[in-house]
Amino acid sequence: MGLLGLIIPMEGGEEGASHWPPGVDSFDPKPLFPGAGMDWLNTYLVQAVVAAIVVIGMWLWVARGQKVVPTYKQWLGEQLYNLIRNGIGRDALGPHYRKYTPYLLALFSFIVVNNLWGQFFLFMFPTISRVGYAYGLALLSWLLYNGVGIRKHGFGGYLKLMTMPKGVPPVLYLLIIPLEFVSNIIVRPITLALRLFANLFAGHLVVLVFVVGGSMLLEQSSYIYKAAGVASLVMSYPIFALEIFIGIIQAYIFTVLTAQYVAASLADEH
Amino acid sequence: MSSLLEISGSLNMVGYGLATIGPGIGVAMVFAAVINGTARQPEARGALMSTAWIGFAVVEALAIIGIALAFAIQ
Numbered sequence: 001m002g003l004l005g006l007i008i009p010m011e012g013g014e015e016g017a018s019h020w021p022p023g024v025d026s027f028d029p030k031p032l033f034p035g036a037g038m039d040w041l042n043t044y045l046v047q048a049v050v051a052a053i054v055v056i057g058m059w060l061w062v063a064r065g066q067k068v069v070p071t072y073k074q075w076l077g078e079q080l081y082n083l084i085r086n087g088i089g090r091d092a093l094g095p096h097y098r099k100y101t102p103y104l105l106a107l108f109s110f111i112v113v114n115n116l117w118g119q120f121f122l123f124m125f126p127t128i129s130r131v132g133y134a135y136g137l138a139l140l141s142w143l144l145y146n147g148v149g150i151r152k153h154g155f156g157g158y159l160k161l162m163t164m165p166k167g168v169p170p171v172l173y174l175l176i177i178p179l180e181f182v183s184n185i186i187v188r189p190i191t192l193a194l195r196l197f198a199n200l201f202a203g204h205l206v207v208l209v210f211v212v213g214g215s216m217l218l219e220q221s222s223y224i225y226k227a228a229g230v231a232s233l234v235m236s237y238p239i240f241a242l243e244i245f246i247g248i249i250q251a252y253i254f255t256v257l258t259a260q261y262v263a264a265s266l267a268d269e270h
Numbered sequence: 271m272s273s274l275l276e277i278s279g280s281l282n283m284v285g286y287g288l289a290t291i292g293p294g295i296g297v298a299m300v301f302a303a304v305i306n307g308t309a310r311q312p313e314a315r316g317a318l319m320s321t322a323w324i325g326f327a328v329v330e331a332l333a334i335i336g337i338a339l340a341f342a343i344q
Contacts, residue, residue: 021279024341091316092323183328191331198337253323260323 020216022208027129027201047127051113055106084108084255092259093266100262103144108255111137111196115247118204119240126247129200131193138193141258146185149265158265184264192257199250203243210236286340293333300325 029042062077070078084105089097111128118126128134149158163180164173210232217229304322308315 092320187331188327191327191334194334194338195330198334202337253326256323257327260320260327263320264324 044127044130047117047123054113055109088256088259092263104255108251111251119244126200128196129204131197134193134197138189142189145261145265196250196254210239282340286336289336290333293329296329
């Protein structure tokens with residue numbers, strides 16, 4: 001496959017298999033030890049575990065040895081921490097934001113690191129472009145915002161808060177209650193997961209089109225094709241930069257929306 | 271290798287492209303309103319943003335349902 005194996009180590013697959021056009025098949029799981037009967041131990045699982053270790057280790061390292069006059073390390077950690085604590089937690093949750101800051105911070109860091117694996121030379125694959133990981137994260141957020149809502153208002157009170165908005169005439173309850181229930185309880189976690197997944201899936205697919213397509217064009221005999229291949233590979237660098245940007249933005253949106261949903265569950269009726 | 275430049279695939283993707291026009295305009299309108307509001311009254315930014323994120327999530331849901339259907343329906 002020429003340059004292909006060099007540029008995208010994780011996309012290799014078996015020898016002689018065609019990689020064009022890249023599609024849903026490009027995201028198939030690849031066992032870490034093929035043929036060892038341990039197919040569950042694939043590269044994505046390893047990436048997610050490594051991401052968790054990186055996140056935990058990074059925050060432990062940054063939080064160690066804090067001083068009144070911060071070192072550069074502590075300053076950097078505080079900037080990141082304040083971005084989540086003040087920019088997301090305090091803005092959305094009001095005075096009760098402290099309890100939820102650890103979850104929001106962990107969520108944001110974990111998603112950012114997993115998204116940046118898509119541009120990291122060793123892995124070259126964003127973990128969450130496997131939809132299962134996005135569903136897992138959304139399930140956590142779903143449990144959190146339903147859990148705190150039920151704990152604060154009780155089960156009936158929480159359902160009332162979620163399904164019966166204030167100021168709706170009782171005639172419309174027949175219409176509003178199922179609509180609000182589907183919107184707030186069922187559609188919220190699904191869109192949360194699919195938004196993250198779809199952005200990373202599409203982004204990685206675009207990267208594959210540019211890089212794999214470019215390296216295949218380089219192998220054609222005509223010089224026009226070769227020139228197009230060079231242009232395609234050069235264009236893949238801005239695409240990678242765009243993907244880094246999108247990965248961070250999507251992690252931010254996921255965290256903001258989790259905070260907003262928790263805030264909506266905690267809202268008092270008025 | 272001769273089939274490299276052959277165009278094939280599903281019309282679903284064209285349909286999904288069309289389906290993103292609506293959510294695209296919708297998301298743009300949500301954030302345009304926030305920018306306008308913040309420019310007129312900078313201290314209202316927090317309240318505007320919290321409504322805007324919910325509105326953004328609802329509008330974006332259409333695009334997400336679109337991409338799900340584009341892959342699901344063959």
